[in-house]
Structures are given as structure tokens and as C-alpha cells.
Amino acid sequence: MEVSEKLQGILATLPAKPGCYLYRNAEGRIIYVGKAINLKNRVRSYFHADSSHDNKTRRLVRDIADIEWIVVGSELEALILEMNLIKKHRPKYNIRLKDDKRYPYIKVHWNEPFPKVTVTRQME
Secondary structure (H helix, E strand, O other): OOOOHHHHHHHHHOOOOOEEEEEEOOOOOEEEEEEEOOHHHHHHHOOOOHHHOOHHHHHHHHHOOEEEEEEOOOHHHHHHHHHHHHHHHOOOOOHHHHOOOOOOEEEEEOOOOOOEEEEEOOOO
């Protein structure tokens, strides 16, 4: 697989920290949002071992023209940021979260004698 000089430069500067990465196509549109405990290892994995990727991933990698990343403090922060970025940008290749109308949240019922935890899609 041929990786452009621009992408090679970006891949060389990725930090080994937790965060989110955004792949953009040639038009500058965000086509995929992902999270990583180690941005350097995760993002670079898309550009190696092409035979281990499924067809959708190979198409995604062919469409990548630019990569951005956002470093965060923890894996949990990366998860929350990823969810919010997917909700905002609706990337073409983020099928799992894009199709949901609302994301699930955990609700703690503090006002009850024995607080309980439930899953809800309503943010109150």
C-alpha cells in the first residue's frame, strides 16, 4: 500500500498518548473518528498489514488524505470525546455509532432510598 509523503510525515509525529484521531478525505470531510490508548500505535496500525484488514477498512485507508488528533488525559476521556465527535460529524465509516438516534447514558438515581443505576437515552 502506498502512503503519501504527507501522511508519512503525520504518522512520524503521532504521540504515544491517549486520544482521538480524525481521518479526513481529499475534500477535507471527516470520514472516520477513532479513539486510542496510544495514538501512535493505533493510527499506524491502519497503514500496516493490509491483508489483515477487511474491505471496509481498506477502502477507508485509501480515502484518507489527512489525519488530525486530539490528546486527552485518559482512555475514558477518549471514549467520551469519540462519542461526541461522531455525534457531531456523522463520519461515513463510523457505522456503529452513526446509526443510533441517541447514545446510551448511565443514570444514577440519587434521590431514592437505595440509589440504583439504569441505562437511558434521555439526557436530563
